[in-house]
Amino acid sequence: VSRNPSEDEFHQAVKEIFDSLVPVLAKHPEYMEEGILERMVEPERLITFRVPWVDDNNKIQVNRGFRVQFNSALGPYKGGLRFHPSVNASIIKFLGFEQILKNALTGQPIGGGKGGSDFDPKGKSDREIMRFTQSFMTELYKYIGPDADVPAGDIGVGAREIGYMFGQYKRIRGGNEAGVLTGKGIGYGGSLARTEATGYGCVYFVDEMLKDNDLSFEGSKVVVSGSGNVSIYAMRKAKELGATVVACSDSNGYIYDEKGLDIDTVQRLKEVERKRIKDYVNEHPDAVYVEGCRDIWTVPCDIALPCATQNEIDEESAALLVKNGVKAIGEGANMPSTLQAIEIFQKNGVLFAPAKAANAGGVAVSALEMAQNSMRMSWSFEEVDAKLNDIMKNIYASCVQAADEYGYHGNLVVGANAAGFRKVADAMIAQGIV
Numbered sequence: 493v494s495r496n497p498s499e500d501e502f503h504q505a506v507k508e509i510f511d512s513l514v515p516v517l518a519k520h521p522e523y524m525e526e527g528i529l530e531r532m533v534e535p536e537r538l539i540t541f542r543v544p545w546v547d548d549n550n551k552i553q554v555n556r557g558f559r560v561q562f563n564s565a566l567g568p569y570k571g572g573l574r575f576h577p578s579v580n581a582s583i584i585k586f587l588g589f590e591q592i593l594k595n596a597l598t599g600q601p602i603g604g605g606k607g608g609s610d611f612d613p614k615g616k617s618d619r620e621i622m623r624f625t626q627s628f629m630t631e632l633y634k635y636i637g638p639d640a641d642v643p644a645g646d647i648g649v650g651a652r653e654i655g656y657m658f659g660q661y662k663r664i665r666g667g668n669e670a671g672v673l674t675g676k677g678i679g680y681g682g683s684l685a686r687t688e689a690t691g692y693g694c695v696y697f698v699d700e701m702l703k704d705n706d707l708s709f710e711g712s713k714v715v716v717s718g719s720g721n722v723s724i725y726a727m728r729k730a731k732e733l734g735a736t737v738v739a740c741s742d743s744n745g746y747i748y749d750e751k752g753l754d755i756d757t758v759q760r761l762k763e764v765e766r767k768r769i770k771d772y773v774n775e776h777p778d779a780v781y782v783e784g785c786r787d788i789w790t791v792p793c794d795i796a797l798p799c800a801t802q803n804e805i806d807e808e809s810a811a812l813l814v815k816n817g818v819k820a821i822g823e824g825a826n827m828p829s830t831l832q833a834i835e836i837f838q839k840n841g842v843l844f845a846p847a848k849a850a851n852a853g854g855v856a857v858s859a860l861e862m863a864q865n866s867m868r869m870s871w872s873f874e875e876v877d878a879k880l881n882d883i884m885k886n887i888y889a890s891c892v893q894a895a896d897e898y899g900y901h902g903n904l905v906v907g908a909n910a911a912g913f914r915k916v917a918d919a920m921i922a923q924g925i926v
């Protein structure tokens with residue numbers, strides 16, 4: 493804590509992981525002897541940089557850019573870029589640290605990284621987004637590459653932003669290194685099903701967990717927070733599996749309709765028209781809009797899929813979800829539940845799918861995009877979706893198996909951390925003290 497002052501989110505992520513590794517370390521003292529924890533918690537490097545740009549009023553703006561290259565034991569650094577005013581070193585480090593184990597769980601050869609900026613894309617014109625992303629890439633390009641570090645999207649970074657950054661990277665570097673970024677448009681090296689991957693993958697994972705416990709999406713009531721990339725496709729897949737999605741949100745408030753939301757409308761409003769979720773009720777007067785996004789957890793449901801942001805479910809919201817009869821939680825967002833909230837779910841027998849396992853589908857398909865770029869091939873939607881489904885099933889199975897191995901049957905937090913950690917730790921030992 494004294495080495496990383498004021499980095500609350502980073503401390504929280506490290507505590508969650510290290511606490512659950514106690515049984516692993518007891519069985520494998522070599523990890524302590526080799527200083528794995530001390531080495532793993534220190535990023536290989538953290539890059540911060542100035543991002544100057546000129547807005548539409550000809551005024552100079554300055555933002556801060558970040559890239560953390562956390563751990564390359566398994567392969568090139570891989571992890572998204574987040575553009576949101578709350579971004580700081582703590583947020584980037586918590587995301588990067590989680591990413592190490594998440595990427596290990598996918599079984600693909602990718603290390604952990606993350607990046608972003610405190611730039612706020614909301615309300616900016618297309619040209620402003622372009623000027624900002626070009627300036628951002630003009631510094632970032634020095635540190636990334638298809639075999640070194642491969643960024644993707646995250647909050648505030650979608651296909652538009654990736655497209656502008658890819659254009660600028662090529663302009664500076666020359667050539668056409670398609671594998672330098674993932675989440676690209678389909679017409680220029682992107683993978684089919686990447687857009688859907690995190691949301692679909694989260695539902696595939698939760699579906700496995702439900703089936704294992706004689707439950708199912710069919711006929712269940714689902715609440716999904718957020719209305720961005722992860723949220724939209726989690727809603728779509730949950731509905732496809734027979735659930736009724738009764739509520740979703742944005743950072744201002746939430747919408748509720750007990751008969752089920754029209755996801756096409758949500759997608760058009762948020763992705764195409766870039767409007768607010770409250771505009772939904774203009775087209776669907778039966779639905780209710782409530783100001784304040786945190787109150788979405790007051791809506792009774794069988795399954796809750798937090799897909800917006802970190803720490804969106806605190807102790808109080810968790811207790812309320814339990815009181816209202818929630819049976820399962822699937823974390824689509826990164827670290828959406830506080831440590832106290834997780835404790836409440838586990839104590840009350842709520843099935844809990846932790847983020848680093850449940851939302852690994854996005855990065856897994858990103859790695860498939862890298863593979864397609866290297867082979868100069870593209871697979872069909874069905875092919876990628878089938879691979880995603882297999883990967884999520886395998887992740888679920890390895891979490892269950894690792895939890896059992898260490899005496900924590902059914903505890904997927906321990907299972908995910910133990911399974912991911914062991915892969916990275918073994919690779920670090922094999923590669924010496926570096």
Ligand code: NDP
Binds near residue numbers: 690722723785800855
């Ligand atoms: P988007 O930017 O597409 O959507 C984010 C959604 O969450 C929006 O509805 C946004 O509302 C809401 N939101 C953002 N910040 C806050 C906040 N501070 N409080 C309340 N609501 C907020 O991002 P993604 O869907 O890509 O990402 C969502 C989560 O999933 C993040 O935790 C991300 O790290 C994680 N994730 C994403 C992956 C991906 O492939 N995209 C992969 C793995 C994890 P508003 O529009 O009002 O800002």
